[in-house]
Amino acid sequence: MPLTFDVDGVVLDIEGTTSATGFVVDVLYPYSRSRFGALLAERGDDPEVRRAVAQVRELLGEPDADPVRVERALNEWLDGDVKATPLKTLQGLIWSEGFGRGDLVSHFYDDVVPVLRRWHSGGVRLHVYSSGSVAAQRAWFASSPDGDLLPLVDGLYDTENAGPKQEPESYRRIAAATGTEAGRLLFLSDRPGELDAARAAGWHAVGIRRAGEPYFEQGVGDHAQAGSFDEIDIIGGGTSSGSGASTSGSST
Template sequence: MSVPAAPAHDVDAVVLDIEGTTSATGFVVDVLYPYSRARFAELLTERAGEPVVARAMAQVRELTGEPDADAARIEKTLNAWLDEDRKATPLKSLQGVVWSEGFARGDLVSHFYDDVVPRLRAWHAAGLRLYVYSSGSVSAQRAWFANSPAGDLTPLLSGLYDTENAGPKQDARSYRRIAGSTGVPAGRLLFLSDRPGELDAARAAGWHAVGVRRPGEPYFEQGVGDHAQAGTFDEITVNNSRSTS
């Protein structure tokens, strides 16, 4: 069965996945993951009293069933989760701390596919609201969009969602929470992702969904199931008939 091309969508808002959708997964895996891995030990030993770090460490102990795990044991767990590419909330929270500081120091500059930023600017100018929903923490998302090669993109965004403030990305309830938080009706939301399970969950919540398939990305060969698909953002037509702009 052939996969349909992306039709035109009349919506009020577009919700963006990051890895594989706006940006290359390879950049995250090859640049950001090693950057965080090299800094976990210092973070866990020297800054364990900071609220974000302390909460993440407690979450690791709870998830592993090891209430007495010390910093070294937690670091080992985090690195194992990195190897598995596990979307664990405490891992993403600690990565967010490290990456945010790396972006602020100028060690890191984020990656976006060439078609993404012009399209985001055009959609924003047309009156569409833009949101991000990624497994990466909100702090990491904010740093990612603030430190792009095209400059600070955060003024384009109306909100950021992750697995902590919205829930798991393959659970329809997470998309209902986002709809409730944004105040945008489900039928007026469009989700863009490369992962079929996420697209399924968004559709189950009443959203529009388009699968983004980019050559070289992990989910390219798997495809997007029976969802409409696009190879670039330029192939996605979004209208906002209710916009006054």
């Protein structure tokens, strides 16, 4: 019995939700690690790189940190899976170049893209909220095995333009930016802390639990849960975008 939600917008996490965390960790992280030094050396004067480096120095409390120290900090944060905004910014620049060159092709679980297309065609507005930078999100959706998926997406949000993912205020900012009432938004994520924050902001929330993902065994607390996007029906956006199957209502 699918979970049914009457909403106007769906906001998507990426890692563990639309896509395999293993792909990010095993493919994208090493790719960025091998290119941090070159990015800092070759594009150090680019405004976005310069701003990110200034943020690294601020977080370190070392205003005079040289590129070698900055690169070491980036690698340490990468090892610790620290969601530092400048790390995500620089990774996003590197990944964008990699996707643009064809070095990288993103990953989506098989159930995701058909459902996103169905929801979109039904008038539901789709947004992305990930700890990865907006640049990385844009490259990810533009370089999928199914082609460019960016036309399906209305908005991209990260920890810089929205805020930390486990703080309710971040979800309030996204609701305001989309012009959508909190109760008309649904958030999909595999992380219980993020689901808690979305619900505290007045959103609907569903935990996505996929076998093999890091948060699968932990579960999603008292949130509604689904093993794939096929288990969720949306009847908002001005027209039904569900599968037409029998449904059971849920407001969690």
